[in-house]
Amino acid sequence: MSKSASPTSKSVGTTDAHPEERTARELLTQGRPLFLGVDGEGAAHYWDSYEFAVAVVATDDNAEKVELSETPFETLAQWCEYTKDERGWSVGPHVGGSLVDDLVRGVEA
Secondary structure, three states: OOHHHOOOOOOOOOOOOOHHHHHHHHHOOOOOOEEEEEEOOOOEEEEEOOOOEEEEEOOOOOEEEEEHHHOOOOOHHHHHHHHHHHOOEEEOOOOOOOHHHHHHHHHHO
Protein backbone atom coordinates (compact mmCIF):
# COMPACT_ATOMS: atom_id res chain seq x y z
CA MET A 1 0.00 0.00 0.00
CA SER A 2 1.41 3.39 -0.89
CA LYS A 3 1.84 6.03 1.79
CA SER A 4 -0.83 8.18 0.16
CA ALA A 5 -3.30 5.30 0.40
CA SER A 6 -2.58 4.62 4.06
CA PRO A 7 -5.72 4.78 6.21
CA THR A 8 -3.86 6.89 8.80
CA SER A 9 -2.34 9.40 6.40
CA LYS A 10 -3.49 13.01 6.56
CA SER A 11 -5.12 14.76 3.67
CA VAL A 12 -2.98 17.06 1.55
CA GLY A 13 -2.56 20.51 3.05
CA THR A 14 -2.77 19.56 6.73
CA THR A 15 0.12 20.01 9.10
CA ASP A 16 0.79 19.23 12.74
CA ALA A 17 0.75 22.29 14.95
CA HIS A 18 3.23 20.49 17.22
CA PRO A 19 5.49 17.94 15.52
CA GLU A 20 6.54 16.69 18.97
CA GLU A 21 2.96 15.51 19.51
CA ARG A 22 3.17 13.35 16.38
CA THR A 23 6.28 11.67 17.81
CA ALA A 24 4.55 11.19 21.17
CA ARG A 25 1.53 9.60 19.43
CA GLU A 26 3.87 7.11 17.78
CA LEU A 27 5.25 6.10 21.20
CA LEU A 28 2.02 6.01 23.17
CA THR A 29 -1.29 4.16 22.88
CA GLN A 30 -3.67 7.11 23.20
CA GLY A 31 -4.36 8.91 19.95
CA ARG A 32 -4.08 12.33 21.59
CA PRO A 33 -1.80 12.21 24.63
CA LEU A 34 -2.05 15.05 27.15
CA PHE A 35 0.57 17.76 26.69
CA LEU A 36 2.26 18.29 30.07
CA GLY A 37 4.76 20.98 29.20
CA VAL A 38 8.30 21.70 28.07
CA ASP A 39 11.18 21.15 30.45
CA GLY A 40 14.12 23.48 30.94
CA GLU A 41 16.15 21.59 28.33
CA GLY A 42 13.45 22.04 25.68
CA ALA A 43 11.99 18.51 25.72
CA ALA A 44 8.21 18.24 25.41
CA HIS A 45 6.45 15.87 27.83
CA TYR A 46 3.20 14.06 26.96
CA TRP A 47 1.11 11.86 29.27
CA ASP A 48 -0.76 8.68 28.35
CA SER A 49 -3.13 7.71 31.17
CA TYR A 50 -3.93 4.38 29.51
CA GLU A 51 -0.31 3.20 29.60
CA PHE A 52 0.55 5.30 32.67
CA ALA A 53 3.56 6.53 30.71
CA VAL A 54 5.23 9.76 29.69
CA ALA A 55 6.70 10.42 26.25
CA VAL A 56 9.66 12.79 26.42
CA VAL A 57 10.45 14.32 23.02
CA ALA A 58 13.72 16.26 22.85
CA THR A 59 14.33 19.13 20.43
CA ASP A 60 16.65 16.94 18.34
CA ASP A 61 13.71 14.53 17.74
CA ASN A 62 15.12 11.95 20.13
CA ALA A 63 12.24 10.53 22.11
CA GLU A 64 11.64 8.00 24.81
CA LYS A 65 8.66 6.47 26.54
CA VAL A 66 8.96 6.26 30.32
CA GLU A 67 6.52 3.92 32.03
CA LEU A 68 6.05 5.11 35.60
CA SER A 69 5.95 1.51 36.84
CA GLU A 70 9.62 1.27 35.83
CA THR A 71 10.57 4.36 37.88
CA PRO A 72 10.46 5.18 41.59
CA PHE A 73 7.44 7.45 40.89
CA GLU A 74 3.90 6.29 41.56
CA THR A 75 2.02 9.30 40.22
CA LEU A 76 2.17 11.81 37.41
CA ALA A 77 2.55 14.56 40.01
CA GLN A 78 5.72 12.86 41.29
CA TRP A 79 7.07 12.70 37.72
CA CYS A 80 6.38 16.41 37.25
CA GLU A 81 8.09 17.25 40.55
CA TYR A 82 11.11 15.13 39.56
CA THR A 83 11.31 16.92 36.21
CA LYS A 84 11.05 20.28 37.99
CA ASP A 85 13.97 19.34 40.27
CA GLU A 86 16.15 17.84 37.51
CA ARG A 87 15.48 20.09 34.50
CA GLY A 88 12.98 22.70 35.54
CA TRP A 89 9.90 23.58 33.50
CA SER A 90 9.96 26.35 30.92
CA VAL A 91 6.29 25.71 30.04
CA GLY A 92 3.91 23.95 32.40
CA PRO A 93 3.44 21.49 33.75
CA HIS A 94 -0.23 21.48 32.83
CA VAL A 95 -1.53 18.83 35.21
CA GLY A 96 -4.95 19.00 36.77
CA GLY A 97 -6.67 22.29 37.38
CA SER A 98 -8.39 24.13 34.60
CA LEU A 99 -7.96 26.92 32.09
CA VAL A 100 -9.42 29.26 34.71
CA ASP A 101 -6.70 28.21 37.19
CA ASP A 102 -4.04 28.87 34.52
CA LEU A 103 -5.49 32.34 33.83
CA VAL A 104 -5.60 33.19 37.55
CA ARG A 105 -1.97 32.13 37.97
CA GLY A 106 -1.02 34.27 34.96
CA VAL A 107 -2.79 37.33 36.35
CA GLU A 108 -1.22 36.85 39.79
CA ALA A 109 2.32 36.50 38.35
